[in-house]
Amino acid sequence: MRFRFVMVLAVVLVVAGSATSAAFADTPVIPNDGSLPWSDPNHSTPLEQVLSRIASTIAQRQVHVHCNGDTEWSQLASNYALNPAAEAGFVPHPLQWYPLSRTWYDSSDIEFLSPTTCTYLVQFARAASKPTKCPTTTTQTVLQTVRYRATIRAKVEKRVRINGHWVMRPVWVTRTVWKTKQAPVQTTVAGPPAPCYPSGDVSGDYGNYAYAIWVLAHESIHLYDMRSGGSVDLPFEIRADCYGLQWVRYAAQQLGDTADDGEAIAQYDFNVQYPTHQGITNGGGQPYWSADCHQGGPLDLSPSDGVWP
16 A cells, blocks of 8 residues: 655644543553564564454454564565555565466465554554544533621620610621532533544644554455455455445454544545545556445445445
């Protein structure tokens, strides 16, 4: 999949008003130990294990995801005649196919992800609060003890003169005193983080996280297509782009995100990122974008459920 990461921070639209709580909270799915996602030469880091499980579900068979550091990525790109700076991930085609049936003889079992893709994925997977969410505030009403001034009448002994004599007599006087009471008070407090994608902006870190998750799903669709017995004549990039979009929410949730944010990321990828692929082709001339990729369209994997992407 062609590189689309832009390393410029952007202003993200924050959800205004009271926050609504999601069904579940964000969770980190791998240890936040600072290790690199490609630190294991056998490609079995905690991140790669999680990514491989996600890819296997999408590919509907056992496959593997490899994260790569700069040196390994450059070597891989050289081996496959790719530009390391222009690819966010790739799956090598199977080497042989049957000429009569035009089906693959063997299967591709590994998707290779670039250092940038894996860096965003590992940060996302480790985050206890996902970086695709924004802070929110909510208003609460609580009972607080408040002081107030009150006027009271009190009986006191007062010295008065009666018939030329001073005597003490009870009299009523008015006094102002401080009292306390429990009263409802509205206060603004921090609410749970909420989905907030920047409509129209593909230049910020939000876009990079969303794109990395899409890359993972995109390459996993290639693994689904490039299997023994599969057709060699499929529109691979169109399928990977559009079908991958429909797996983004699942992938995000498997990386510890909540369902509402997974949906927001998928909506962002479709509404903001996908249109930028129009007119772009891979090295073999295959396009990525298709007008058939829409709700209820020919590329909708579940056209009757009303969910898109």
